[in-house]
Amino acid sequence: MTAPLIELRGITRLYGSGEALVRALDGVDLTISRGEFVAIMGPSGSGKSTAMNIIGCLDRPSSGNYLFNGVEVATLDQDQRALLRRHYLGFVFQGFNLLPRTTALENVELPLIYKGQPKAERVARARQALARVGLDGREDHTPAQLSGGQQQRVAIARALAGEPMVMLADEPTGNLDTRRSVEIMELLQQLNRDAGLTIVMVTHEEDMAAYAGRLVVFTDGKVVRDVPTRAKGT
Numbered sequence: 001m002t003a004p005l006i007e008l009r010g011i012t013r014l015y016g017s018g019e020a021l022v023r024a025l026d027g028v029d030l031t032i033s034r035g036e037f038v039a040i041m042g043p044s045g046s047g048k049s050t051a052m053n054i055i056g057c058l059d060r061p062s063s064g065n066y067l068f069n070g071v072e073v074a075t076l077d078q079d080q081r082a083l084l085r086r087h088y089l090g091f092v093f094q095g096f097n098l099l100p101r102t103t104a105l106e107n108v109e110l111p112l113i114y115k116g117q118p119k120a121e122r123v124a125r126a127r128q129a130l131a132r133v134g135l136d137g138r139e140d141h142t143p144a145q146l147s148g149g150q151q152q153r154v155a156i157a158r159a160l161a162g163e164p165m166v167m168l169a170d171e172p173t174g175n176l177d178t179r180r181s182v183e184i185m186e187l188l189q190q191l192n193r194d195a196g197l198t199i200v201m202v203t204h205e206e207d208m209a210a211y212a213g214r215l216v217v218f219t220d221g222k223v224v225r226d227v228p229t230r231a232k233g234t
Helices: 048-055 078-088 104-114 119-132 148-161 178-195
Strands: 006-015 022-032 037-041 063-068 089-093 166-170 198-202 214-219 222-228
Touching: 006 048, 022 048, 022 222, 037 048, 037 178, 048 166, 048 198, 078 089, 089 148, 104 119, 104 148, 119 148, 148 166, 148 178, 166 178, 178 198
Parallel strands: 037 198, 037 214, 089 166, 166 198
Antiparallel strands: 006 022, 006 063, 214 222
16 A cells, blocks of 8 residues: 655644743644645644644654655755755745746746756746746746736746645635635646646635645644545536
8 A cells, every 4th residue: 555645643843831832733643645635724823834834844843753755754854854845845835935026937947946957957847837837928027017816826837847746835825816816726726636746735715725625624733624525626
């Protein structure tokens, strides 16, 4: 039987000490298989963003085990964790995080520069990624020349350019209106369905979570619900 791509075993994350101790995660068990589209929900302070940061190797658990593709992440040093993020994970954020004076093509090239890829290969892959998100013809536009939805498509293309095993999307529609939000969710759903991309998405919006095939709900640092769903549009 194939091992889960992502596996959290008894994960805790503590901040502070004594009376100021905060238990952000409290014994979380969670497995995610290749090709899943998982939506993570919960109120503010529930632990969902902390769990996402641990999965993305942006934070470390206080105790428990995190295995990525069968490898215990705790055994990796700082450089190895950086390589894991660079080669296997793609990140999409609520605020887009695009360089404002840089074209869409150059923004998408950035992770490939860090990988040390030659210029011609970088440009070709960046153009291909922009085409995949419906932005061919807008390669030379800066963020100021793009709508919010188009800027988020550039951010998704940037994550895709590195050919990640997992895309981690943190409130990807949080700064968008309803129409653009639906467009972005349909795009993520298409990437999951057609390309088999594993997607883990944190959201506050039930309408957006409905596009995923699985819903995980956090409360007070614990997983209180984990159910398959009938994804909207399928």
